[in-house]
Amino acid sequence: MPADSSPPSRAESAAPVAVLATDLDGTLLRADGTLSPRTRDAIAAAQRAGVPTVFVTARPPRWLDHLADVVGDATGGIALSANGAFEYHVASRTVTEVGTIAPADLAAIAARLRAAVPGIAFAVERADGFVREETFVRRRRLPTDDRVETWDAVASVAAGKLLAVAPDLAPAAFHDAVAAALGDTGELGFSGAVGLAEITARGVTKASGLARWCAARGVDRHEVWAVGDMPNDLPMLRWSGRSFAVANAHPDVRAAVHEVVAANEQDGVADILDRIALDRIAGRAGRAGDRAVAPASRQES
Incomplete structure (x- = not known):
């Protein structure tokens, strides 16, 4: 079931924070993909x-x-991956599929897109890794095993994400054509990878993945703070109790959040985390002070 994407009420947005949910690239991580010592x-x-x-x-x-x-x-050692399709236990390298695209749906979506977008080519991110058809050619930022199979073989196993490229189309025109052809048969996310269409199963977004993770741990949405930078973060930001964008975020993201913080290169997420830690420490000190003065108050009465 899709996560409720309606924004929390003002009262919910002011609730104490129980977890910070953060995007990685362009948000938590520096431009070179590293995590700063301060963060x-x-x-x-x-x-x-x-x-x-x-x-x-x-x-x-x-x-x-x-x-x-x-x-x-x-966190249970878990990171939420592939725009909500996978839960990944990082230490043990164990992938749990929580929102994959079934083989029949992969075939149907690809057929719709091939009919609408000339020269389109596909790859998938599956629990067992990246697999592409031969015509899918794209320079990737990070190393990956390059497994090439026929499309029928690629689509024979459920996938977390269906990836598509069309090198002969301008990136904006390509994205618009994919969105129009896809309709409501899946979720099209834009994470900043220009010229790449990233498609998840219908109803599967960062919000649905985060909602599932929180529900399993008894965390209400209004106790969640979330931070991101790109349009694929918007479902999560709208679902969370309080939302943040880094200063380098996409304009649509900056316009949608409660607060804009410093850019990723200036450790904006660390600023949020410092605030959380200080507020928690101050709250504990205040409660301890209340307990300490309570007996004296009773004696005075």
Whole structure:
């Protein structure tokens, strides 16, 4: 079932935070894909204060392995991958499919798109890795095993994401053509990869993945703070109790959130985490002070 995408009420948005959900590329990570020492420390401090950070990303599972030491026990060791299609236990490298596209749906969606977009080619992100048909050619930022199969073989196994390119079309025209042809048969996300269409199953978004993860841990949506930078983050940002964009975010994202923080290169997410940790510490101190003065108040009465 799709996550409720209606924005929380003002009262819900002011609720105490229980978890910070963050996108990775362009948000938590620097432009070179690394995690700054300051942000690493801020994640640890917030977790010690009782607020874990859960990664919610378009990345496939295998692109998360280098972050295993940052994914804390408080999240169950889980990162949410492929725009909500997979839960990935990073330390054990175990993929759980929570919202994949069935083989019959892969074939149907591809047929619709081939009829509408000349020269389109496909690949998939599956639980067992990346697989493409021969005509899908794209330079990828991170290394990947390059498995080439016939389209029938590619589409024979459920996939977290269906990827598409059409090199002869301008990126904006390609994205618009895919959106029109796809209709409501799937979810088209834009994570910043120019000229790449990233499609998940109908109703599967970062919001649905995060909602499932939170429900399993008894966390209400109004207790979730979320931060992102690109349009594929919007479902998660609208679902969460309080939403943030980094200053380098897409204009549509900056316009949709409660608050804009510093850019990823200036550790904007660390600023949020520092605020969370300080508020938690201050709250504990206040409660301890209330308990300390209570007996004296009773004596005075």
